[in-house]
Amino acid sequence: MGLAQPRLAAQAEQVSDLDRQAAVQLGVVSRAQALAAGMTADALRWLLRTGRWQRVHAGVYATFTGPLQFEARVWAAILRAGTGAVACHRTAAYLDGLCDDPGPVIHVTVPAGRYVEAGIDGVRVHLSRRLALTRHPVKTPPRTRVEATVLDLVDAAPNPGEAEGWVTAACQRRLTTPRRLALALRQRKRIRRRSMVEAMLSDVADGAQSALELHHLRRVERAHGLPAGCRQRRVEGRRVTWVDVDYSEYQVRVELDGRVGHTGEGRFRDRRRDNRATVDGHVTLRYGHADVFGDPCGVATEQARVLSARGWTGTIRTCRPGCPAAIQDRPGSLA
The missing domain is CATH 3.40.960 (Endonuclease; Chain A)
Incomplete structure (x- = not known):
């Protein structure tokens, strides 16, 4: 038993391909990646038992001790979600500088039809049939393109003001343009508040007669x-x-x-x-x-x-059944 420990330690130190992969992924690797690089299950268990590595999610490990920075946590979520997964929604927005707060949950998208085990701690998994088109080709951690991220956030926004805010922020911070957002919107079949977003983007191009x-x-x-x-x-x-x-x-x-x-x-x-x-x-x-x-x-x-x-003596009318439009304390009061 005494000879087994040095052998396990030596094997764990010799996996150079895994080291390179871990460097790209900010020190985070999956069990599948470790085994594919030549590490045995016994060596992996030894690294975890001795505290040299730490478990982040089931089958996903940090190859260092101490807390994980945000991007490392994103990598861990992507690896846990499996092949083809990318960061999306507010997580992708934070990575690209679209917002200054990543929020309490990491969002990842996987291709529609993929099975992902429910209940990944601190992670929300979305499904997409268009992920091949919306995934950014080179950025790491993998994420959706800015235009897709903005439209995802518009679709998920709880109110029109927040939806408008995402479009405005993306253009103000010069992460995209109204023309590119309009193109992405045309390619997307289903989205909430389409008419509002189309109007926003056309107003930019067409000026005051909007x-x-x-x-x-x-x-x-x-x-x-x-x-x-x-x-x-x-x-x-x-x-x-x-x-x-x-x-x-x-x-x-x-x-x-x-x-x-x-x-x-x-x-x-x-x-x-x-x-x-x-x-x-x-x-x-x-x-x-x-x-x-x-x-x-x-x-x-x-x-x-x-x-x-200011002197109008007319009466506001409702535009439809249930319309809440009303004037209180008429005439002339703003109370």
């Missing part, structure tokens, strides 16, 4: 019986500005922000415009895609209350 403004006209203003606003009104001053929707009789303006990734000088220009309007006695309401597409009745209710406070 799908967002059209949706506001139809689903907010006309559907709820609000007064007709003047669209794309040119306002003269020290600098010429354009107002998306102007209710001039009531000194109310609506700005529809359809520009994905709108930061920097454009943001300050909007603020200066809104401030000048306030000085001149106007009030400005500002909405994005998540508001107009996600809650058009809520937008209509808010606009109606502001318009009523």
